[in-house]
Amino acid sequence: MAFSLSWACVIFGCIFASLAGTSSISEAYPPLWKESPGQFSDYNVENGKYIINVWHYPERLGTYKILLNKTAKYFEKYAPENEQNILWGLAVQHGWQYHTGRLADPTQMTDCGHESGDHLCISVDSWSADINYYLSAMPFFAAVDSGIMGISSDNVTVLPPSKDQMSFCYNVSSCHSSFPEVMKKWNEFYQHVKSNSSNCDDLLKYLWAAHVSSLEVARKNFHNRLKYYSKQEADFERNWALFVDYLAPSLFPTTLIRTHEFQKGLPTRVLVSGDRAPFIKDFTGFQNTILLALNFIQKMHEYTGTLSFAVWKTLMKLKIARKLFVEILEFILHFFN
Ligand SMILES: *[C@@H]1O[C@H](CO)[C@@H](O)[C@H](O)[C@H]1NC(C)=O
Numbered sequence: 001m002a003f004s005l006s007w008a009c010v011i012f013g014c015i016f017a018s019l020a021g022t023s024s025i026s027e028a029y030p031p032l033w034k035e036s037p038g039q040f041s042d043y044n045v046e047n048g049k050y051i052i053n054v055w056h057y058p059e060r061l062g063t064y065k066i067l068l069n070k071t072a073k074y075f076e077k078y079a080p081e082n083e084q085n086i087l088w089g090l091a092v093q094h095g096w097q098y099h100t101g102r103l104a105d106p107t108q109m110t111d112c113g114h115e116s117g118d119h120l121c122i123s124v125d126s127w128s129a130d131i132n133y134y135l136s137a138m139p140f141f142a143a144v145d146s147g148i149m150g151i152s153s154d155n156v157t158v159l160p161p162s163k164d165q166m167s168f169c170y171n172v173s174s175c176h177s178s179f180p181e182v183m184k185k186w187n188e189f190y191q192h193v194k195s196n197s198s199n200c201d202d203l204l205k206y207l208w209a210a211h212v213s214s215l216e217v218a219r220k221n222f223h224n225r226l227k228y229y230s231k232q233e234a235d236f237e238r239n240w241a242l243f244v245d246y247l248a249p250s251l252f253p254t255t256l257i258r259t260h261e262f263q264k265g266l267p268t269r270v271l272v273s274g275d276r277a278p279f280i281k282d283f284t285g286f287q288n289t290i291l292l293a294l295n296f297i298q299k300m301h302e303y304t305g306t307l308s309f310a311v312w313k314t315l316m317k318l319k320i321a322r323k324l325f326v327e328i329l330e331f332i333l334h335f336f337n
Pocket residue numbers: 045047048049050152154155
């Protein structure tokens with residue numbers, strides 16, 4: 001087989017090399033974090049219900065901010081300032097989507113999300129925005145349902161997009177009926193958060209199971225959005241989603257600074273035709289390498305007929321293998337610094 005172990009080491013070495021340069025906590029927050037709603041009373045109320053416009057970046061980000069606030073007490077034993085809360089990964093990733101223009105209307109038919117227009121707008125035609133819906137609205141409503149958020153399930157709803165309303169859900173009960181499996185997985189995660197007996201590894205297991213189940217349904221439902229992008233961007237988005245599948249069994253701890261550092265390797269703008277990694281001039285060497293690596297993983301996945309994934313998953317079932325994996329990463333990390 002053409003793909004050798006040393007290749008894999010180089011790839012993972014590069015991916016995790018950037019983790020060592022640690023950032024401060026406030027630098028790691030998503031854009032507009034401070035300005036976004038941080039409690040339910042910051043949202044509009046109609047007929048006794050909070051109404052959240054999740055097609056507006058600060059309001060969608062606010063759902064994460066409330067979620068992080070309400071779950072902070074379960075993670076405070078690990079580190080101050082909620083830094084070890086594993087729900088940070090979702091919020092930080094959404095910030096990256098906004099910052100890099102991935103929430104904007106890719107069809108260019110509207111100015112939604114574009115710098116020159118309504119730059120806080122989130123477009124229903126954006127692949128990232130729609131995928132993220134399943135990773136924001138669903139974890140949010142499941143948290144409400146589990147009682148963590150301190151409000152009744154009937155008291156909060158989100159606004160529908162301008163089209164494809166059937167592909168989304170808007171309150172606790174409609175999310176349950178439209179996406180029962182996904183909601184069940186998120187609910188299980190919160191049950192384990194609430195029972196203080198779960199350790200971090202356990203929580204990561206349930207978090208990643210829920211994450212993968214959201215992603216699986218979302219990818220199917222929004223595949224058609226990829227046609228709006230350049231081949232380079234569509235490939236990247238697909239490859240990124242595949243990479244997340246590989247990351248899940250390793251139970252990567254999606255804490256604040258770790259996720260932020262990891263994200264420094266991702267493209268800082270939407271890719272256009274003509275972008276050829278590793279020769280994209282306005283990207284760092286690290287970002288170019290990541291694009292190559294994601295492409296390599298996709299090729300390997302395809303070439304082995306997904307056998308590579310099955311093997312990886314089996315290996316990652318062993319706690320010792322996961323630990324070793326993390327230790328190797330940390331070694332490589334130090335080596336690069
Ligand atoms: C929540 O809903 C209940 C019952 O519908 C209502 O009595 C209550 O005022 C609502 N709470 C808020 C904060 O709107």
